[in-house]
Amino acid sequence: ESAGNGKGTSNMDHPPLHVLSLYHRDMNIYGDSGNILSVTRRAELYGFRPMIRYYNPGDPWPDQVDVILGGGGQDHGQERIIQDLQKKGSLLADLADRGTPMLMICGLYQLFGHYFETSDHERLEGIGILDVHTVARSDRMIGNLVEHSPDFGQVVGYENHSGLTYLGEGAQPLGTVDQEGRGNNGKDHTEGARRNKVIGTYMHGSLLPKNPAITDYLIGAAADGRYGEGSLDQMKQAMTEDAGQELARLDSLAEQAS
Numbered sequence: 001e002s003a004g005n006g007k008g009t010s011n012m013d014h015p016p017l018h019v020l021s022l023y024h025r026d027m028n029i030y031g032d033s034g035n036i037l038s039v040t041r042r043a044e045l046y047g048f049r050p051m052i053r054y055y056n057p058g059d060p061w062p063d064q065v066d067v068i069l070g071g072g073g074q075d076h077g078q079e080r081i082i083q084d085l086q087k088k089g090s091l092l093a094d095l096a097d098r099g100t101p102m103l104m105i106c107g108l109y110q111l112f113g114h115y116f117e118t119s120d121h122e123r124l125e126g127i128g129i130l131d132v133h134t135v136a137r138s139d140r141m142i143g144n145l146v147e148h149s150p151d152f153g154q155v156v157g158y159e160n161h162s163g164l165t166y167l168g169e170g171a172q173p174l175g176t177v178d179q180e181g182r183g184n185n186g187k188d189h190t191e192g193a194r195r196n197k198v199i200g201t202y203m204h205g206s207l208l209p210k211n212p213a214i215t216d217y218l219i220g221a222a223a224d225g226r227y228g229e230g231s232l233d234q235m236k237q238a239m240t241e242d243a244g245q246e247l248a249r250l251d252s253l254a255e256q257a258s
């Protein structure tokens, strides 16, 4: 069994957190890999030892996965990974049901839904973890995106997609586009989708350096899953003053960027 499932972090020096970058090679545009840097940096400052694995089609699935991050990709990137994703669908759905946090941006957000119909009218069947579906249209939605989320407050980023995404009854939006941008479909003011601890969103940016509340949510959920409820709080209490100051500095940089 893993490092200390359910045993808390208190007896452990730098407890590991396993971060998986899903389809890193093909699904990682507009700076989405900055999300990995953000999670690992903040997790380190909290005292964890983040271990990053890069998963690409055909790779063996890692034994230990505490949080999964996936980025955007052009339609051809999506076509390259779709078959592998479909094979991994039930494994990912199982992890989602068990509360593994996941953040899926744009192209992978679409494929975590039921399907994505491309502008060539080709239908890519998604894995249906999020109750959404997406249909491309000819013009792209490009620009800054600012929304309000009940759990995370103001969320800022940048969107660039052709797909119009529609939420089914089983999906909560991540936020409401109330200031700037188009969001899921430019009509209903919703943006992104959530189910369990899975977040799908059109926010590039990178998202996480600019929105530390979401980064901490993912780290907290990852730590809870491996070490039991409240693990991140335990780690925060034991944090050094230097680490606290560095986190405050990152927060103020994020504030300036938004």
Ligand code: GLN
Pocket (backbone or CB within 6 Å): 029, 071, 072, 073, 074, 075, 078, 105, 106, 107, 108, 136, 160, 161, 162, 163
């Ligand atoms: N190909 C998808 C679209 O344009 C996703 C693009 C992206 O990930 N930025 O809708």
